[in-house]
Amino acid sequence: MRAAYLGGRSIAALIREHGVSRGAIRTAVVVLMPEHTAAGREDAPAPELPxxxxxxxxxxxxxxxxxxxxxxxxxxxxxxxxxxxxxxxxxxxxxxxxxxxxxxxxxxxxxxxxxxxxxxxxxxxxxxxxxxxxxxxxxxx
Known part of the structure; x- marks a missing residue:
């Protein structure tokens, strides 16, 4: 699943392929590869707006x-x-x-x-x- 996600497969395609929920795919991606998701960047400060x-x-x-x-x-x-x-x-x-x-x-x-x-x-x-x-x-x- 990780290789497929890094290869550009969409979350929707992974849902159809593995027969699981969207939440399960997102959780797996966050847990396995936090550096490739927005949730993995929670420690980064939000940019200041003018x-x-x-x-x-x-x-x-x-x-x-x-x-x-x-x-x-x-x-x-x-x-x-x-x-x-x-x-x-x-x-x-x-x-x-x-x-x-x-x-x-x-x-x-x-x-x-x-x-x-x-x-x-x-x-x-x-x-x-x-x-x-x-x-x-x-x-x-």
Missing amino acids: VTLDMPGRVAGFLRTAELESAERSVLDRGVTVRHGQGYTLRVSAVPAVHRQLLARCQPLDGAQGAPAYPAQRMARRAYENRVNALTSTAGP
Whole structure:
């Protein structure tokens, strides 16, 4: 049965040939060859899907002047600017890991590393931080 499955025989063909249920064939394939089935890859992490977040304009402006990796730079370049009164937000679509990287890069806005802290910049960074943290708290099982 294993050789037939590896040879490309369908589960339906194996059912007809051996006269057993679909569940029996699938169980046999999973037990005998876990590396060839999706069930055998349960330990592999699921790929992260892109998530769209609104990044405050002050954060986006700071990040545009910072040294970023190519993936982070392309995410910012693909962002859509949404005007709000005098300011704007940048609607950014990226996987949560990239959002976390961008958040880490804008730490100086909070007055870290001896840089002067301005209340509006701190507030903008914290707003983005709250949005990123909300992603990770809802992404759990």
